[in-house]
Amino acid sequence: MGITARGIGLLVAAVLLLGAGFRFAYPELLLLGAAAGAAVVIAVVIAAQRPRLVVRRQADPDRVARGEPATMTLTVRNAGRLRAASLLATDRCGDRVVPVPVLRLRPGADTTVSYDVPTSRRGVVPVGPLRVTRRDPLGLVVLARSYGDSVPVWVHPRIHPLSAVPTGAGRSLDGRIDAVPHGSITFDSLREYVVGDELRRVHWRTSARVGELMVRENVDTSLPRIVVLLDNRAVAHPDRVDGVAESFESACEAAASVLTAAFREDLPVVLLFVAAQGASGVPGESPGQGESAESAGGVDSGGPLDRLAAVSLTGAGTLASAVARLRRDRLGDTLVVLTGPGGREDLGHVGALGGAYRSVVVGVFGAVEPTPPGAAGLVVVDSADGAAFAAEWDGVRRW
Incomplete structure (x- = not known):
């Protein structure tokens, strides 16, 4: 709640009038001071009345590629029972403020407003909450309240079709590419027995030691796996226009294109960031080691593409630490590193992963x-943007 300049002036006048009236025993001044003070009190009471509003919003769609249209539909219902609502309301849409007319909204009635969500830039656009401002008739007091939750709209990088897809160094034994990571070739770990497991896979010595049946879990090490490492360090993308590094946006488009192509071919794919992200919509980080998320269930199901929409440049992290993790874990057999002009000096670290x-x-x-x-x-594929990368990618022969 805030008192306007007019309200402050009237309140000061009330104090002066009351003081002068008491000091010099002028009842007229006392009456004027009391009226001014009462006006401020009544204004506070009127502005403090909280309207009962129910706010619903729906994005159509809530996930789009950069440049595609997205619409936000906002519905405001007056849940009060006694009086109509005439309010000044605005909705926050990214960096914009959208006016929402709420005029003479009768009890039980609702009003609907639709507007376009800006999708010209990759990112997560927060929409909401609705901000309602109440004023008294004299404009002495103003009070703003928020209604409803904030709904994110995910603006994914553009996806450029890729014809060639890496199939890795090895194939499955029957000669086809298989995306199922578990097989019957190499021992991986032990797990508890579940109904349906073959008894020949039971590890009897461990079962006797722990007191319950344990079975061997094997993996097929010949299956291909693609690892995409996105360099999101600020030093790797030094050139910016209006605060946006176009080289980083192009790298995000290339990463989205590779992820989509791998998912189309049912190939396991892992997305890593050189620098860990904070709590900005990107889940699961470990500082200095990047992040990973396998595209199980599709890249559009709240997974890698959402993380690409939320990722941002940061000053933390080093390429050497990310490379050390890749060398230690050996997450796949095909590695795709996407960086900017500032990252070329560190390519020697990446070259050490050849083994x-x-x-x-x-x-x-x-x-x-x-x-x-x-x-x-x-x-090395030098590209001006994501479209040029897609054209050059299809010409790469060394898989």
């Missing part, structure tokens, strides 16, 4: 000069 990953491809975006051929013994 752990049979195929290593580096995409460099926004560089003024092309990367020297065979830098660090890698396949």
Whole structure:
């Protein structure tokens, strides 16, 4: 609640009039001071009355690619029973303020407002909450309250079709590509027995020691697996226009394109960030080691594409620490590293992964000069943007 300049002036006048009236025994001044003070009190009471509003909002759709249309539909219902509501309301949509007319809204009635959500930039656009402002008739007091929750609209990077998809260094034994990570070749771990498991997989020695049946869990190590490492360090993308690093936006588009192509071919794929993200919609981080999320169930089911929408540049993290984790864990057999012009100096760290990953491809975006051929013994794709990367990607032969 805030008192306007008019209200402050009237309140000061009330104090002065009451003081002068008592000091000099002028009943007229006392009457004027009491009236001014009563006006401020009544204004506070009127502004403090909380209207009963029910706010519902729906985004159509709530996940779009950059540049595609998205509409937010806002419904405001007067849940009060006695009086109509005439309010000043605004809705927050990213950095914009959208006026919402709430005029003479009768009890039980509702009003609906639709407006476009800006999708010209990749990111998570928070929409809401509705902010309702109440004023008294004299404009002495103003009070603002929030109604409803904030709903995010996920603006994904553009996806460019890729014809070629890495199939890894090995194939499954029957000659086809299989996305199921579990098989019957290499021992991986032990787990509790569940109904339907084959008894020949029971590990009797461990079962006798722990007192319950334990079975062997095997994996098929010949299955291909793609690892996408996105360099989200600020030093890797130094060039910015209006605060936006176009090289990083292009790298996000390339990552989304590779993820989508891998999912289309039913290939396991892992998305990693060089620098861990904070609590900005990107789940599960470990500082200095990046993050990972496998595209199980599709890239559009609140997974990697949402993380690409929420990822931002940060000053933390080093490429050396991310490479150390990749070398230690050996998360796949095909590694795709996407960086900017500032990351070319660190390609030597990536080149050291040649023994752990049979195929290593580096995409460099926004560089003024092309990367020297065979830098660090890698396949380097220099691209101006995501569309150029897709065209160059289909020409890569070293998988």
